[in-house]
Amino acid sequence: MITELEMGRAESELELGLGLSLGGGTAAKIVKPGGGGAWGERGRLLTAKDFPSVGSKRAADSASHAGASPPRSSQVVGWPPIGSHRMNSLVNNQATKKEDDGKKQAKDDETKDVTKKVSGKVQVGFIKVNMDGVAIGRKVDLNAHSSYENLAQTLEDMFFRTSPGTIGLTGQFTKPLRLLDGSSEFVLTYEDKEGDWMLVGDVPWRMFITSVKRLRVMKTSEANGLAARHQDPKERQRNKPV
Amino acid sequence: MDLRLPSKVLEHILSFVDSNEDRNSVSLVCKSWFETERRTRKRVIVRNCYAVTPEAVARRFPEMRSLTLKGKPHFADYNLVPDGWGGYAWPWIEAMAVKCPSLEELRLKRMVVTDECLEKIAASFKDFKVLVLTSCEGFSTDGLAAIAVACSNLRELELRECIVEDLGGDWLSYFPETLTSLVSLDFSCLDSEVKLSDLERLVSRSPNLKSLKLNRAVSLDALGSLLRLAPQLVELGTGSFSDKLDQEAVSKLSQAFSEMKELKSLSGLWDVLPEYIPLLYSVCPGLTSLNLSYATVQMPNLVELLTRCSNLQKLWVMDLIEDKGLEVVASSCKELRELRVFPSGAEGLNDTNVAMTEQGLVSVSEGCPNLESVLYFCVQFTNAAMITIARNRPNLKCFRLCVMEPFAPDHKTQKPLDEGFKAIVERCKDLQRLSVSGLLTDKAFEYIGTHGKKLRMLSIAFAGDSDLMLHHLLSGCESLNKLEIRDCPFGDTALLENAAKLETMRSLWMSSCCVSFGACKLLSQKMPKLNVEVIDEHPLETRPDSSPVERIYIYRTLAGPRLDMPEFVWTIQKNPEIGVSHLAIK
Helix, strand or coil: CCCCCCCCCCCCCCCCCCCCCCHHHCCCCCCCCCCCCCHHHHCCCCCHHHCCCCCCHHHHHHHCCCCCCCCCHHHCCCCCCCCHHHHHHHHHHHHHHCCCCCCHHHHHHHHHHHHHHCCCCCCCCEEEEEECCCCCCEEEEHHHCCCHHHHHHHHHHHHCCCCCCCECCCCCECCCCCCCCCCCCEEEEEEECCCCEEECCCCCHHHHHHHEEEEEEEEHHHHCCCCCCCCCHHHHHHCCCC | CCCCCCHHHHHHHHCCCCCHHHHHHHCCCCHHHHHHHHHHCCEEEECCCCCCCHHHHHHHCCCCCEEEEECCCHHHHHCCCCCCCCCECHHHHHHHHHHCCCCCEEEEECCECCHHHHHHHHHHCCCCCEEEEECCEEEEHHHHHHHHHHCCCCCEEEEECCEEECCCCHHHHHCCCCCCCCCEEECCCCCCCCCHHHHHHHHHCCCCCCEEECCCCCCHHHHHHHHHHCCCCCEEECCECCCCCCHHHHHHHHHHHHCCCCCCEEECCECCCHHHHHHHHHHHHHCCEEECCCCCCCHHHHHHHHHCCCCCCEEEEEHHHHHHHHHHHHHHCCCCCEEEEECCCCCCCCCCCCCCCHHHHHHHHHHCCCCCEEEEEECCCCHHHHHHHHHHCCCCCEEEEEECCCCCCCCCCCCCCHHHHHHHHHHCCCCCEEECCCCCCHHHHHHHHHHCCCCCEEEEECCCCCHHHHHHHHHHCCCCCEEEEECCCCEHHHHHHCHHHHCCCCEEEEECCECEHHHHHHHHHHCCCEEEEEECCCCCCCCCCCCECCEEEEEECCCCCCCCCCCCEECCCCCHHHCCCCCCCC
16 A cells, blocks of 8 residues: 555555555665665655754764765755755855965965866756766766765765665665776766866876866776777767767 | 627737736637737747647747747756756747747747757847846857847847856857847856957947846956946846955946946845945945845845845845844845845855844844745744744745755754644735745645645645645645645655646646656556656666656646657657556556
C-alpha cells in the first residue's frame, strides 16, 4: 500500500486501491546520511536528520555517524531557492570577504578574473559536468571548492552513491569512486580555454580553475592517450562529448 | 430579430478592453464575438509555450503585434530542470516570421534563445520595437549585435538575468548613429565592458531614454558622465559603485544625481562603498522602487538612506538590513507594497553574523499598511510571528517565506509551522501566491486546501507526511493554477484521484518525490489532454512500475506531445516501449 511507506504514519484517510508498493525500501526509508543528497541523485529521501543546524541536537546526531559528513543544505541542488544570477553574485562576494581587507581590490579583480575566464554558454562560476553514459549533465560551482579532492568528492556525490551498501535505482550496489587516482573505471577530465581535453590534477588548483571550461567524467578505457599534454586534433574530435 | 451588435461597433468597444482576461471572457460569449475579438487582439500572452502551437496562435490572432512567451517551469531558476529539456524560442520566431511579419514586440521568459533566433528577429520583423528576455539562455553578444544593427526602430532591449555567452562589449557599438528611438536599455547581466564613448553617444542621441540599466563593468566615473547626458531617466541601474573617486569627481556625481528629477527606480549599486551612500540622498524622496539586493552594504549605512525613502513602494534588500533596518523601513516607508529580503551568505546558511529574524518582517507588517507582497529568506521563524503578520496584513496577495533550513520547526516552541501558515491562508483572503517552508505536517496543507480559495500558485519543499498533503491541495484549492513540489515523500494516490484537476491547472511539477513510474503511465493513459513528462536520466524500459521517478512535469496542452524532447524526457507517446501501466485500480 502506498502510504505504508515506513514513515511511521498510522492512519490513512484515503482509499488506496492501487496495489502499489515501492520496492526495495529505497524511497521511503530514512537512511543514515553519508555523503548523501537529494533524492533525484541518490535514490533516498532527505529528512530532517540530513540538515544539522548549528548547535542543535540534530547536528550531534548526524555527526555521530562515523566517517559521514552530513550534507549541508547548500549542497542540495537548488536549495535555498535563489536564482543563479544572484547565487553567482553571492559566491563572488563570499570569495571576496574571505580575503584580507588590505588586499581586497586585488582579490576582487582575481575573483572577477576567474569568473570571466569561465566563458561559454554556462553560468559564471558554475561549469558543466557531464559523465559518460549519463544523459543529464550537472553544474558545479568551482568557486565553492578549494582543492581537487574537494571537487572530486562533490562529483562523486553528484553522480554516485558513496555510502557502501545503499541500493541504487537499478538495484545494484555501487562502489565508491576514486576519480583522481586512476584506480576506478572513470577518470576526471576537463576542457581548457584552448579546447584541449586534459586529465584533471596535473596543474596547481588555482591555475586549473582559471583555465577550465567544463568537466567530463570519462571512462578510463577511453581516456588512454589523454594526458596533460596537448592532444592531436583527431583525438580531440573523438573525445568530444555529447 | 437580429440582436447582434454590428462588428464595427463591437470592435470599437473592444478597443477599450485591454486586459486579456477580459478579452478571453469576451471571446466565449458567442461565435461572432470570438471572431471580432480575435481579429482585434494585439497583445498575445502564452504562458506555456508547449500548451499551444505557434501556428495556432498566429492563425487565431492575425493582428498580433506583441507576443509574450514563457518556457521552462519556474523551478528551472534553481537548476532543477536539466539542460536541454526544452523551451526553444526558434519554432515560434520562425513561424511568426512567416505568418506575423508585423510583429513589434517579443517578451520571452525562461526560454532557449540562440543567436540564430536573434538574427531571424532582426531580419524578419521590419518594425521591431521591443525585445525583453528574462532568464533566457543560449545566445551570445553576437546575437545582440545583430539586433542592434538591424532594428532601426528599436525602443526596448532588456536582458534580465539572462545567461549570455559574453564575447565582449562590441555589440553595443553596433547601434547605428541613426537610431534615436531608444526608450529602455538593460544589459545589467552582461560581464564585459562596453565602449564608454559609444554608450555615451547612444545615450545622448536618445531623447526618449527613460530606463538605463548598466552592467557591473561600468565604472562610477563613467556613471557620472552618463547621468549628465540623461537626467530625464526614470529608471537607473548603476554599475559598480566602488571606484575611488577624487573629491571633484564625487561632487560632480552628486550634482548629477541631484539633477535627476524624474528618477523613480534605482538598482545595481554593486559593491557600493558606505562613503558613497550619501550621493543617493537627493534622489531618495522620489524613489518608488529600490533594489539593494546586490549592494553589500551593512546596516548602519542603510538607515540614513531608508529614512529618506518616504515614497518607496518596492524594496529589495539583503538580510544585511537586519531586524533593526526593517524597523526603520516600517516607520519611514509607509507606502511600501512589496518587500523582498535575500540571503547574503553565499551558501545561505546561518554562518553569517547577521541579526535577522522573524521580527523584522513582523515590524514591516505592522508599519506598512499597503504591504501586499513578501519574499523573505531567513534562518528561522515562529508560528506566533506568522499569526501576527496575518492579523496585521490581511491584504497580503503574495507570501513567500523561505526558512532556509529544511524541516526547521518554530524555533521557540519546536512545533511545526502549521498554525502559522493556517493564519496566513485564513486571514489573507486574497492570497494568490504562497511558498511554504520549515517543518510542516499534512495539517498545514489541510488548512491551505480549506482556506486558500484564491490561491493560484503554490511552492512546496521538504514538507508533509503523506499523500494527504497533495490531496488536500488538489481537491481544496479551487483557483490553483501552478503547483510545484520538491522533496516531499508521496505522490501516487493523490495524483490519480485528482487527475481531472490537472486539466484545470497550467502545470504541476514534482521532483524528488515518490511518484511511481506506473502512476505516471496511468495518468498519461487516463488524461490525453495532458502532457505527462517524466524527466529521469535512468532508462525506464526496464524499471518496475513501482519505482519512483526523479521528476515529473505535467501540463495541459492543445498541442499534443511535443516534438523536441531530449532522451531524458519520457512520455508514453514518445516512448511506447515503456509499455502500459500494470497498476490495479479500484
